[in-house]
Amino acid sequence: MGRKESVEDWILAEGTSVPDGSWLTMMSRVASFHHKHSFSSEENHGHDMGYRIALTVEELGELSAAITKGKPHSEAAEELADLLILILGHSLAMKVDLESEFHNKMDKIMLRKARRGNLGIRVTEYESED
Secondary structure, three states: OOOOOOHHHHHOOOOOOOOOOHHHHHHHHHHHHHHHOOOHHHHHHOOOHHHOOOOHHHHHHHHHHHHHHOOOOOHHHHHHHHHHHHHHHHHHHOOOOHHHHHHHEEEEEHOOOOOOOOEEEEEOOOOOOO
């Protein structure tokens, strides 16, 4: 079998439910969650990317509120975990090898220059309006 992309691929993986710092464990657990709740079924809309993006915006808002309203660090950390779980789930819904894409993107952005904007440092491809 090649690189894992689908829920089914990751369900068959030998991940653990104990945090061990591995991509395998994280993706296997998210795939198990998707499988348990039948996210891919049409009636659940779990693999509808419009719906998934709306959920992501909602979770990002919750993270923002936790930070801007000075809520406990643990609450912000939980919202950050919600975002990560959604992003990993997006890769399952889209059948994307997110680990490979992550490394490909890191290779690209490590070659970029940092630029200071009005609000801080940016490392992105854009032309300055200067």
